[in-house]
Amino acid sequence: MQSIPQGGVCLIVRKFSLVEKDVDPDQFQQITQCLEKTAEDDYIAIFGPLKGGNESMDMQQELERLGLSYLDDFYALDLFLPSWLSVAFAFRPQ
Template sequence: MAEKAVDLSAVMREFNFADCFDESDRLVSLGPFFGGDAADACMRSLERLGLVYFDDFFIVEQTYPGWCEVEAF
């Protein structure tokens, strides 16, 4: 986001979030978004902000049990 000059606060305002779902130095996780329509709307919103799907963000549309943890590096 920094390379594209997209401010995280603009993303948070777009989705009316007070906090990120999770955050590290290199990755910000937003959500949850429920259903394919919500995921599509999320993608369109991020693209309007100047981000590019797959290069800058991706959407995980799977349901995981509570004991399963997904990490990205």
């Protein structure tokens, strides 16, 4: 189970998509280097929280330019939670 970071939008990337879509690892690293990777396992990488709506939209556009598709390959989760609540999730293979 992975926990979602508090305080804004986070990007969840399905790591197999990077291989499946033949995404250049150096380009992916360059795009995500300014983001905090808050969790990672064999299946997903979580970045965030992102600052403001523009950063989230910019990152989504950059990932799409690499050939990734929103929903199928990555997801932007905009979930503000009070400090007393946390949400966790797990990758579900299809």
